[in-house]
Amino acid sequence: MKQLTDRKVLITGSARGIGFAIAEACLEAGAEVFLVDLFREDLETAAARLEGKGSIHFRACDVSDEGQVKELAQTVKERLGSLDALVNNAGITRDNLFMRMTSEQWQAVINVNLTGSFLMARHLVGLIRKSSTGRIVNLSSVAARGNAGQANYAASKSGVIGLTKTLAIELARYNVTVNAIAPGFIATEMTHAITEKARDEWLSKIPAGRAGQPSDVADAVVFLLSDAAAYITGTVIGVDGGLGI
Numbered sequence: 149m150k151q152l153t154d155r156k157v158l159i160t161g162s163a164r165g166i167g168f169a170i171a172e173a174c175l176e177a178g179a180e181v182f183l184v185d186l187f188r189e190d191l192e193t194a195a196a197r198l199e200g201k202g203s204i205h206f207r208a209c210d211v212s213d214e215g216q217v218k219e220l221a222q223t224v225k226e227r228l229g230s231l232d233a234l235v236n237n238a239g240i241t242r243d244n245l246f247m248r249m250t251s252e253q254w255q256a257v258i259n260v261n262l263t264g265s266f267l268m269a270r271h272l273v274g275l276i277r278k279s280s281t282g283r284i285v286n287l288s289s290v291a292a293r294g295n296a297g298q299a300n301y302a303a304s305k306s307g308v309i310g311l312t313k314t315l316a317i318e319l320a321r322y323n324v325t326v327n328a329i330a331p332g333f334i335a336t337e338m339t340h341a342i343t344e345k346a347r348d349e350w351l352s353k354i355p356a357g358r359a360g361q362p363s364d365v366a367d368a369v370v371f372l373l374s375d376a377a378a379y380i381t382g383t384v385i386g387v388d389g390g391l392g393i
Contacts, residue, residue, distance in 0.1 A: 150178030151374040155281065156228050158182040160211055160268060161238030163190035165336040166287070168197075169362030170235055173370050175202035182224060182231075184209050185238070211238045211264030214271075221271040231275040233283035233373050236265040236308075241338065246299045254300045261304035265311060273319070282324035283373045286312045287365075288384060290332045290392045305330075309384055316382030325381035327372050332388025334360040356389030 157174045161167035163185035171181050183206035185191050191206040209220045239261045242253035265286050276282040292305040316326040333350045368387050386392040
């Protein structure tokens with residue numbers, strides 16, 4: 149039997165990169181998947197790429213907009229009837245050195261990465277807590293420890309860890325586990341956009357000697373959504389090749 153057979157899983161930021169890999173892995177594990185991203189066109193492309201792998205739903209939503217999140221939650225209830233798991237993967241970067249960072253750059257990242265995770269959990273927890281296998285997985289980052297040029301991103305991802313641990317305490321009584329994944333340097337469009345020199349510097353710090361793949365993160369998420377992780381909550385799992393040691 150597949151690990152996630154008959155589970156209904158919603159994944160934000162799932163049109164590309166790590167989110168897409170998570171969606172694909174969940175489908176292969178037997179789950180029914182609901183894709184969420186900012187633009188409908190991207191979701192249509194992602195759904196087409198996943199066609200034939202399992203049951204797929206999708207809807208565009210800005211996770212930092214509470215009105216849109218409320219509408220999404222209603223759509224999920226109408227289409228799926230129930231929800232077993234939420235994966236908060238949506239995230240953005242607006243890098244700049246602290247002395248040059250604008251208030252807009254700061255707030256944009258906080259709004260999507262941290263507030264978006266809160267809003268999604270807040271408005272879907274009513275469905276999730278009814279599941280006998282309720283799960284929330286939040287995507288943090290090794291950058292939560294701090295990283296030059298990423299005061300906003302580091303703060304948001306550190307906040308995600310605090311949110312994860314608090315929700316784990318509050319939702320345990322409903323048999324809902326809440327955990328976080330902290331990826332390291334993963335080969336995605338985001339990391340491909342940096343300079344070759346910066347990429348080489350990152351790789352030199354990784355004990356495993358290579359960048360991670362989106363599938364490495366996806367496999368960890370599937371584990372946390374499965375029955376094998378039923379007694380794990382409030383934990384942050386680093387998927388970083390040893391970068392966080």
